Structure formats: structure tokens, C-alpha cells
Amino acid sequence: MSQFAGGSRTESTHHRLYEFAKSALIKIFVHPYATVCDLYCGGGVDAEKWDEAQIGHYIGIDASSSGINQIKEAWESQRKAYTAEFFEVDPCMEDIEMHLQEKSNMADLVCCLQDLQLCFQTEERARRLLQNVSLLLKPGGYFFGITPDSSTIWAKYQKNVEAYHNRSSGMKPNIVPNCIRSESYMITFEVEEEKFPLFGKKYQLKFTNDNSAETRCLVHFPSFIRLAREAGLEYVEIQNLTEFYDDNRAQFAGMLINSGPNLVDPRGRLLPRSYDILGLYTTFIFQKPDPDIAPPLMTPLLQDTTFSHDEVLPKEWQGNGWRDEEKTVHVEPPVGLGKISEQKGILGPGPAELRFPEAL
Structure with missing residues (x-):
């Protein structure tokens, strides 16, 4: 369950900002008639968003039976235009293929808009999640979502x-x-x-x-990228939500203004409190390459095979922890693929960027 389930949901600033971020990502990524798989979907709070995006088919997956029941009721009571099916499965603990027979390689998009961080309690849980994502996605499909910005x-x-x-x-x-x-x-x-x-x-x-x-767990981004690559998913971008908003402000300022008062100034710039809250979160984007269409996106090379703090990370990132200074790795689209923003409006202008701090 999301940390936004308690308190004054409709009034709290953090809830309004988080709901805006989810809506913005869905508007950027989702195309009409898409098949979408939503991980940790419990509660049904995003049912309207999927309806507005005019998706064709929805696959809801959650570890909680109560969460699945809630989203089923939300879908059935409102008679959504898209078809839907729901599965009670923990995607970081179980092999989805055993539960979702004949569902492999059928999702245009897999998203995790909350609770990704729960999968980073152990490496095994994170690995299982990413293997399941890769199994669900069609070649060329995207895995995207929001998670706390650990850096x-x-x-x-x-x-x-x-x-x-x-x-x-x-x-x-x-x-x-x-x-x-x-x-x-x-x-x-x-x-x-x-x-x-x-x-x-x-x-x-x-x-x-x-x-x-x-209680949550921090997501170690270099390990996230490494495990994703092992599962056949290529890194596209990890971007703090404040930067995501600034890059897309012309498109989304009106949405945020309509989300309630005291979030942005008249020019659509984030007010300090909004900036502080939104800055706690980051987007993440990965793609399952389609070898028949284009070469895969390039992931920053991280040493794999053995797993230890000093061996997994490049030498300049090794040490006891992360510090305030950040390192930016530019990932240029390969020749022939073009900017993703030109294909689907996913990213802003310029190369995708990965942001994480240098090690001590």
C-alpha cells in the first residue's frame, strides 16, 4: 500500500503532487488501445487515469487480496471502456509466468507507480521483479514508474x-x-x-x-540498472521529479495548477514546499529492446558477475556510501533510433541522463 493511503488524502500537498506525477507519466507514455500491466495496483486509485488514457486492456497485479478486490470493484462499478483482468501475485516473490499463463510478451507497458522500493529489501526480490517485468513486456515495450529518489x-x-x-x-x-x-x-x-x-x-x-x-527501502540505482540489464531491460532514464517537471513544464503546468492551490506560482514554477516534496521522488524508465526494429539503447556499463560493494560499481563510485555531489552519465540514442521524445514524447530534448552521486 502506498504511503499516501493514510491522512487527509484529498487535501494533503504530498498526495496532490504524487497524483499529478502519476498522471503526467501516464499521459507521456500511454497510447490509445495499449495493453498496460500495473504492478502493486491495489486500491484502484488510478482507474480514472487509465480510462482517460484510452487504453485497450489492463492487467492489475498486487500481492494483497484486499488491494485486488478494491481495484476490481473500482473497475466494475464504473464500467470502464477497457477490458481488465486482475491477479493476486507478489511480483518480487513469485514467478508471474505460473500465474499469468499465456501473458508473456503481451504488455506494451509495465508500470510500477508505487512500492517499487519494497522490492529492494534484498537483491533476490529486486531480481525477481525485473525478471517478471521482462517476461511481461513485448519487445520494444517500456517499464516505467516512480520511486523515492535515494540519491x-x-x-x-x-x-x-x-x-x-x-x-x-x-x-x-x-x-x-x-x-x-x-x-x-x-x-x-x-x-x-x-x-x-x-x-x-x-x-x-x-x-x-x-x-x-x-517503512521503505532505498533503491540503489546502479544496482537497479545492473539487475535490469541482467533481465534484458536497457536503461533509458532516471530523473528527479523536479527536473522531470521543469523539462515538461509547458505541457504540465496547467495540470498542476488545477491540482489545487499553493503548488506553483502564476508562471507555473514550483513553490518551495512543492519543490521539497516532489524532490523526494524520481522517475525511472527502462526498455525491452526489439532486435527487429533497432539496436538496443546503451546502458552505462556496470561490472557484473560477482556481487560486492567494491566490485559492482566502477572504481570512481566505490566507497562507504553516497555523498552530496552527483555524477551525470549521458546516454546518447544509438544511430537509427532517434530521440525517444521524437517517437512517443517520452523524454524531453537532449540525451537521457542518469543521476546518482559519487561514492565517498
Whole structure:
């Protein structure tokens, strides 16, 4: 279940911003009559979005029977124009092929608009999810969604650590502050440590208007890319939602203005509080290459085979954790493919970019 399930759903700033981000991604990616597979779809909150996108067929997958029942009811009660089927399966724990017979290679799009981070408790869970995504997608299809931006969250945490050590040099060693606070939210790490483990780095996120916090895991982007590539998915882009909004502001400013007051200024620029909240999240985009149409998109080369903190990452990213400075890797479209923005309006102008910090 999404962290937006509690509190004042229709009033809270973070809920309105998150719903806007989901709507914007769906408008960019989804074409009429597409077959869409929605992972962790429970609750049925996006049923209207799929209807507006004029999809042809919907496959809803969720690990919770109550979540599946909710989205079934939302679809049946509103008599959507698209056909739909629903499956109670945990895509990071089970082999989807055993449950969705004859559904392999049939989805134009697979999305995960919430709860991807739950799959990063272990490498095995993340690997299983990506293998299932690859199984579901048609060649040429896209896997996209939203997840907390681990580089942003970890950079904020490292700033706290640095500030703490600068002002408390005479205090006890080996004590690391484990909280990030802002006007809108509080992030608490369960284990006080300076090292960023590749999987299972747990934290709790609580927004100001919510009654309780939910436990999440940070998504280590280089490991995400590595496992995706192992599953046959090529990296396209990982982009913070503030940058995603700025790149597409001309198209989406009106949507955000209509989402409610106090989100943007009259020119459509994000107000500071909106920027702070939206900056906690990132888009992610991968593609299953179609060898019959074009060469695959190029993924930044990450060392694979063995899996250890020092061997998985290139030398310049090795160390005990991530820090505030960020590294940008440009990924040019291969010859003959052209910009993705020219094909489907998926990305803004210029090359796709991967953003993640250098290691300490």
C-alpha cells in the first residue's frame, strides 16, 4: 500500500503532487488501445487515469487480496471502456509466468507507480521483479514508474551527518544522527550508519498530515540498472521529479495548477514546499529492446558477475556510501533510433541522463 493511503488524502500537498506525477507519466507514455500491466495496483486509485488514457486492456497485479478486490470493484462499478483482468501475485516473490499463463510478451507497458522500493529489501526480490517485468513486456515495450529518489534522500542524510560531526567533535564517537526533517516530512533511518548498503537500507517516511509512518527501502540505482540489464531491460532514464517537471513544464503546468492551490506560482514554477516534496521522488524508465526494429539503447556499463560493494560499481563510485555531489552519465540514442521524445514524447530534448552521486 502506498504511503499516501493514510491522512487527509484529498487535501494533503504530498498526495496532490504524487497524483499529478502519476498522471503526467501516464499521459507521456500511454497510447490509445495499449495493453498496460500495473504492478502493486491495489486500491484502484488510478482507474480514472487509465480510462482517460484510452487504453485497450489492463492487467492489475498486487500481492494483497484486499488491494485486488478494491481495484476490481473500482473497475466494475464504473464500467470502464477497457477490458481488465486482475491477479493476486507478489511480483518480487513469485514467478508471474505460473500465474499469468499465456501473458508473456503481451504488455506494451509495465508500470510500477508505487512500492517499487519494497522490492529492494534484498537483491533476490529486486531480481525477481525485473525478471517478471521482462517476461511481461513485448519487445520494444517500456517499464516505467516512480520511486523515492535515494540519491536525494541519502545526500540530505549525509549533510546531517557532516553538520553533526562539525558541531560535536568533543562528543561521543560513532554516533550518527538518523533523522531528516523538513516543514513537510520527517525521514528516519532504522539503523544509524554512514555506509549505504546496496539492498535493505530501511527508513521511515512520515508526512506532516499523516498519522503514521511507513517503512521503505532505498533503491540503489546502479544496482537497479545492473539487475535490469541482467533481465534484458536497457536503461533509458532516471530523473528527479523536479527536473522531470521543469523539462515538461509547458505541457504540465496547467495540470498542476488545477491540482489545487499553493503548488506553483502564476508562471507555473514550483513553490518551495512543492519543490521539497516532489524532490523526494524520481522517475525511472527502462526498455525491452526489439532486435527487429533497432539496436538496443546503451546502458552505462556496470561490472557484473560477482556481487560486492567494491566490485559492482566502477572504481570512481566505490566507497562507504553516497555523498552530496552527483555524477551525470549521458546516454546518447544509438544511430537509427532517434530521440525517444521524437517517437512517443517520452523524454524531453537532449540525451537521457542518469543521476546518482559519487561514492565517498
